[in-house]
Amino acid sequence: MVLRVKWINNFFRDRTQRFVLESASSDKVPVPQGTVLGPCLFLFYINDIAVGLSSTVRLFADDTMLYLTVQNNKDAVLLQRDLHMLCQWEATWLMEFHPDKCEVISVTRKINPITYPYLLLVCVSFTIIGQPRNSVLIRRV
Secondary structure, three states: OHHHHHHHHHHHOOOOEOOEEOOEEOOOEOOOOOOOHHHHHHHHHHHHHHOOOOOEEEEEOOEEEEEOOOOOHHHHHHHHHHHHHHHHHHHHOOOOOOHHHOOOOOOOOOOOOOOOOOOOOEEEEEOOOOOOOEEEEEOOO
């Protein structure tokens, strides 16, 4: 286990890249982009994002799709609970979702479809000295 952690650590240490165009070049940037391992490590990091959710989750690169068949208000509340659980996951793993890039898409043939005000809340994590980590839910408008 320790050997694997050292190997991954070595992968990120002292990695740089720069762009060269004709005789001009950019400064070196310490980012290991363009590798196969980078996206794999990201997927390992977010692999538990769907644990405990009732909805189906699909991951593609750094995009996440969450969906559930909503046949009644109980299902709509269940989908909102899953969004809340994603917010808690975000705070736990120090990730940042972008609600402004999120969309709710309803696909139905019903004349009177079920509507629900789904919210992806922004979780702000903070530490109070001498206290465990807390999360505050803030509605981003």
